[in-house]
Amino acid sequence: MGPRRSLRSAILLVAACAAVAGCARVPALRSVVATHYAGYDQVLPASEALPNEKRYEYLPGNIAAFTLSAPRNLIAAASWSSESDYCSANIALSQLRARKQHPALVVHDFDLSLRRALHLQKAKADLQLEPNELEILRRVEIRITSPKEYVMQITPKPDFVASCLAAMAGRADAKRIRSILVGDVSVKVLFKDNVGPWEKTAVLNKLQTNLGVGFLTGTAQDLSASNVVFAARLGAVDRK
C-alpha cells in the first residue's frame, strides 16, 4: 500500500468516524435536541399535545416535579422524567402564540463504517461471537417535522390552584416549564443483512434506552409520533 493510498484510507477513516458520530456514539434524540434546539432538554414520557386542555401537564408556566434521568453534556441535551406531580397554570396551548421552528433531519449512515473504510470484511461468524452494536446498523434516521415552540407569555396570566402550589412549595425537584417544542418525530433504524434477531434485539434495547422511545424488531424499525411534546425548557420555580 503506497503512501497516497494510506493517506486516503486515513481520511476515509476520519470521515467514517465523523459519520458514525465519534466512532462509538449511539445516535440519540437527546443529541438531535442539543444540536438543533439549543437550551432545550428531552422530557419523558413523550406526550401528545392537547390544545384545549387547561390542566395539561406540559403547559408553559406549569410548575412540575422532574427527575434528572441523564445530565446535559457536550453532545446531548439532558433528559428529564416528569414525576406527574404538577400544578397547571390553566392556560390552554390554544391560548398561546405558537412560533414555527426549523425542522431537523439527522442521518447516521453506518455503511460508511470504519471497517468498510479500511476494506476489512467482518465475517458473520465474528459478529455472532462478538456482536458489535454499531456494525449491524446500516442506517439510523431521526426526523423532526413541523416543530412549533410555545413559550410563557405575560398574558393571559397563570391561574394556579392555591392548594396545589402549597403542596408543591419547597420541593427541590419542582421546576417551571418555560417553553415546549411540539412536532412530529420519527425514528427509523435499518439493520444490515444477515444479522441475527438476538443481535438486533440487543442493539434495539440499547437504542431504546438512549432514545426514550419504543422499538419494533425486524429488518427495520419505525417509530413515529405526531403532534408530540418532544422537548422542554425548564427553569427555576420562582423565576417568572
Next chain:
Amino acid sequence: MKSVLIVSALLLSAAWPSQGFARDFGYEKFADAVRAVYGAGYGAITPFDDITSPADDPTRRGEGYPGQVWNFVSVPGRNHGLIYQHNDVYCPVPGGGPAPIIVGTTQFKNWLYRTEIGLTGDFTVTGATANDVVFKLSALDAKYINSFGVQILNVKRYYLPRNDLIDATRQATTACGPGFSYGLTTTLVGDVTITVAFQAGIDSGIMANIGQHIKLNLNLHSLAVRGGSDANPLLVFSEGPKIFAIRAEPLPLK
C-alpha cells in the same frame, strides 16, 4: 362493601409473602423497558388489567383511574425498573372524582425475551432458582419457547394535576378506610399484543397448554390465534385496552 374491601386487603397482605420468592425475569425486563420508555417512577403492573372506557364508566368505578387507592406489592425490575403486583384490591373515589386527562404517548413495540432460558430449559440468569419464572411460565414451559414479544399500541396516559390527586385520594381513603397503601397517580393503557414463538416441531397439545397458561397468567380473555409456519410456530394474543404500567405513591399523598 367497605368491610369486604378491608378484609380482602388483609387477606391479600397475608398471602403475598408466599408469592414473593419467585423472580419473574420476563416482568423484570419488561419493567426496565417501561422505565426507559416512559421515565423514572413508572412501573409495570402484573397482571395486566382491564379498563373500561370513560364513556362506559362515567363515575369511574372501574379499575385504573388516577386518584383511586390501591394495594400493591412493589418489587424491583432487573436494573432500575419497578413492578407493581396486585390482586384487584382497590377503592374508587366517591362520586367518581375528577375526570382524568387522557393523552397519547409512546407506543411500546416487540420486546423479545429469550436470554433467560438455556436450551435445556434451565434459567441462565445469575442467582436463578427453581421457583423462578418468565412471564409466570416455569422453565418447564419456557424451554419450548423461542421468543416472547410484547407490543402495545394506541398507548394513552391517564393523569391528574397534583391538587386533584390529593383531593381524590383523601376522599377515597375517608370513604374506604385505612386498609390501602398506595394512591394511583398515573395509568398507562394500550392495546396489547403478545406473540409467542415456539420451537419448530412442538407438539400442538403442549403449545395449547402453554397458551392457556399465558392467558391465565397475564389476565387475557381472547383466544390465541395460531400463526407462523411449521418451522416457526406462533401463538398471538391480542386485546385491549389493558392497563400495563402505572405510577403510584404511598398514602397519604402530600
